[in-house]
Amino acid sequence: MSAELSAPLIGTDRHRLSTDGHGVTTLVAFHGCPLRCRYCLNPQCFDTSRSWRTVTPQQLLAEVAIDNLYFQATGGGVTFGGGEPLLRSEFIAEFGKIMPPQWRITVETSLNVPRHHLERAFPVVGGYIIDIKDTNPDIYRRYTTQDNAQVLDNLRWLMSHDGMADRVVVRLPLIKDYNTPDDVARSRASLETLGITNFDQFTYVTR
Numbered sequence: 515m516s517a518e519l520s521a522p523l524i525g526t527d528r529h530r531l532s533t534d535g536h537g538v539t540t541l542v543a544f545h546g547c548p549l550r551c552r553y554c555l556n557p558q559c560f561d562t563s564r565s566w567r568t569v570t571p572q573q574l575l576a577e578v579a580i581d582n583l584y585f586q587a588t589g590g591g592v593t594f595g596g597g598e599p600l601l602r603s604e605f606i607a608e609f610g611k612i613m614p615p616q617w618r619i620t621v622e623t624s625l626n627v628p629r630h631h632l633e634r635a636f637p638v639v640g641g642y643i644i645d646i647k648d649t650n651p652d653i654y655r656r657y658t659t660q661d662n663a664q665v666l667d668n669l670r671w672l673m674s675h676d677g678m679a680d681r682v683v684v685r686l687p688l689i690k691d692y693n694t695p696d697d698v699a700r701s702r703a704s705l706e707t708l709g710i711t712n713f714d715q716f717t718y719v720t721r
């Protein structure tokens with residue numbers, strides 16, 4: 515793998531406890547996202563007016579290894595977010611190869627990426643936190659500006675593998691002016707038919 519493989523980051527955050535994955539994690543947020551969610555909390559992930567710090571997998575490993583003992587003692591590791599981390603699947607795959615095998619990689623993803631990214635990262639990713647928005651394509655498009663056919667197709671592919679129910683959490687937000695509690699219930703029911711059992715249901719706080 516090329517030592518030049520690098521990716522832009524909008525930030526990192528250490529010592530997160532069970533907020534985005536097992537145990538103690540370091541969140542690594544990549545620049546770049548294919549969506550434009552109405553209430554995005556990280557709009558800097560598509561801000562191209564400035565240049566972002568880039569790191570190679572080796573540089574990131576050297577940086578986050580300071581918390582190696584925390585990761586190993588708690589079953590934690592690195593959570594890749596963003597933006598859309600799976601757009602950096604080559605980086606994640608390389609990072610997974612060089613990190614200590616006891617660490618766990620989690621991705622916080624919309625799954626709205628071409629399948630090859632998901633397949634490339636799959637061998638090294640331990641957990642998925644999937645921000646599904648709403649399974650209704652009209653609601654999804656209105657909220658994110660994009661289509662969700664790829665999301666649902668990727669989710670079906672992911673859930674076709676053994677043991678995924680324990681490794682997948684799906685976030686199901688109630689989004690003011692975009693969906694209703696009935697819409698959320700419909701999304702949940704259709705996702706349950708795929709074998710998903712872990713849901714994080716919450717209401718977006720908007721100003």
Ligand code: SF4
Nearest residue numbers: 547549550551554597
């Ligand atoms: S997927 Fe996340 S980072 Fe991307 S626009 Fe939506 S809320 Fe923002």
